[in-house]
Amino acid sequence: MTGASGVDVVCVGESMVTFVPTTPGRLADVSAFARTIGGAESNVACALAAAGHRVKWVGRVGADAFGDHLVEAIGGWGVDTTAVARDPDRQTGVYFRAATDRADGGHEVLYYRAGSAASAMSPETVPWGVVEGGRMLHVSGITAALSDGCGALMHQLVAPRPGRPLVSFDVNYRAGLWRGGRAAVLLELARAADVVFVGEDEAEEAWGLRGADAIREALPEPGVLVVKRGGRGAVAYERDSARREGAAWGEAQRSGPAPGSAARTTVPAPAPDTVTAAPAPHVTVVAPVGAGDAFAAGFLSGTLRGLTVAERIRHGHLMAAAALTTPHDLAAPPSRAHADRLVALSDDAWGRLRLGPGWTGEDLEVRTS
Template sequence: MTVPPVPPATPATPAAPASPAPSAPAADRGPRAGAPFDVVCLGETMAAFRPAGPGRLADSPLFVRGVGGAESNTACLLARTGHRVRWIGRVGTDGFGDHVLAEIAAHGVDVSAVRRDPDRPTGVYFRTGGERSTTGERPADPALAEVLYHRAGSAASAMSPATVDRAAAESGRVLHLSGITAALSDGCRALLYELTAPRPGRPLLSFDVNYRVGLWKGRDPAVLLDLARRCDLVFTGADEARAVWGAADPAALRELLPEPSVLVVKDGGRGATAHTAAGTWQAPALSVETADPVGAGDAFAAGFLSATLRGLPPRARLRHGHLAAAAALTCPGDLAEPPGRALADRLAALDDEAWGRLRLTPGWTTRKA
């Protein structure tokens, strides 16, 4: 990677609450001060297995073990960029639970609020490389990822208002959640409704829609709109918004979701748009040599949240999101080595022409510029 010279950087679920009536966007509320952690991320993390070589799951005799979870992916990347981060989840008292906790803690994330369940297993999933299918069915296209979950009845699905310490969940300047949790069980959905209830002094609520069609079979994904409307910062992909709400255009999505103070719409390799109280901001995506698309959305959220915690302006937040996503795209697996803060700041400060000329290849985050 060659960086051009730049100037210095500057229980049974109660009935779901009715959707609030649309209103004018709120002021851009920043993260609260004085909390023990910068970000608390809550959700399920599973033991993840990837084929050691190319091919379908049925053809793979060997697998590489890791961990995978949208919220813990974001937590690990935030911790590796210097933030104080806690992950809250629930795992079994099994070897996979040991592995999940050890791996996440190794990235500098606090796991002291994670609960072990002696009666339920840690979730497990297997996946090949490639883009995720949007149909929820086994993909016929070999370019699409084959994903096989064993998470029904998992320890994480037993999360509920009764099993999660709310004080621990609210111990950060930001509480980051995703729509995946709401689909795991009635108790998980009730937990998200409790954590997103309007009340004074709550953390800034960050919500990544993360629509997974397979998880919502037999459930009403309209819950995702309710939850998004109760949060301060919302991330959604244009493709998932089209699938779940029938809208993908950033302006149409802002009309659908006027309540969050910041709405970020990601449109794959084209770019991302941020709607804020001060206006609308756009940043084109970077040109990258993709090794694996897994984890790019979680990484984008981490980059954007990091820049938000640092008080950077909206366009810089989008660019930091793109840089973190580029790190994930150019590395196989769920977690990549994020760019150091000095490098990320330097690249985010490029003028539009220089930004458009960047092409990032595997290993770019660890090379000298």
């Protein structure tokens, strides 16, 4: 199921070169790092491509060696990077993070992204024909905080307009990027999207909202709202109209490529929800970074395949588990057949799943006890 350009999903946003210590410890203490890649939208793009979907990443990197690495590495996951711009005047963003969490559960991360090539994105620098050529557009709240130009870009990307793709928006609240009460911008962007992902913890920190129902009350417009609850799983609120569209997508997947999304010029009036909750399996966590992006990729993959919301949430949990059981931001997901077998488990068997490092391998038996 693809858009007119043959693309399922276009992901727009920042990606950075990531350095992760080769041994546990504080960043002040470690002396050797492994180079990898990271960025909310590019993480989703890579995971979706690995899951068999046609994906483009639209971003901006420096005309430097790290920019070369990002384009080559993301392309190596099967993502189309031909629309990535190279900036001759700004550097590629870089960040460092600890290999493990601190004792208090916090994450030690140092960003070097101020003035980066990605921060120069704006409505004038993005190829709109490419952005609107996919069946779905995925963006995150991180991009909106990078600069005024990036903020303007995000508002235009989510704005209702004829021919707009279905917009997926991951709130991805980062307190350091939204000082001075500016996080209300994220609420505005989320209300304009079709599919929204947000964690209970970040909604409380950013907006003072406690609990999934309160979040839905503040975000009545999206056809699908997914509230992530960490180890407790996730709950999805789905409008009847969104459920019908999902069924139509499933039929299009079986019968052949679908045309672009219908025009979206108005925000529909709120209607009754179907509420679906699905627990997360037990996971032996190696590193938590990237799990939220992986969850979004799993859920969106299920959406593209026309699966039920319960199945989409389970696919999201499995993609997240793949990321949680590796030390890097990105992890190869289980094969579609492997994931489908686990998603089809009974509620009892699903509740007994035990996923640890290496569980995505086809030759490994997944524990259900």
